[in-house]
Amino acid sequence: MRKAGHTLNYYDVCRSCGGEGEVIDIKSNSMKMVKCETCQGSGMVSIRKEITITITPKISIYEAKRARH
Numbered sequence: 001m002r003k004a005g006h007t008l009n010y011y012d013v014c015r016s017c018g019g020e021g022e023v024i025d026i027k028s029n030s031m032k033m034v035k036c037e038t039c040q041g042s043g044m045v046s047i048r049k050e051i052t053i054t055i056t057p058k059i060s061i062y063e064a065k066r067a068r069h
Contacts, residue, residue: 008049014039 013019017036021043025034035041
């Protein structure tokens with residue numbers, strides 16, 4: 001078995017506000033624009049993804065059944 005790890009770092013548009021930096025806050029019959037909590041008003045976010053890849057040999061169904069007995 002081999003393992004490989006990769007880390008991806010990139011910037012993307014905030015999906016909470018759609019890049020506007022503000023969202024609509026609805027409270028008791030009034031709507032107002034407030035700063036997005038996710039991006040803090042910038043409209044962009046930094047994304048970090050850690051990907052782990054595990055490679056194992058393929059075992060045929062016949063061999064797997066045989067190993068169980």
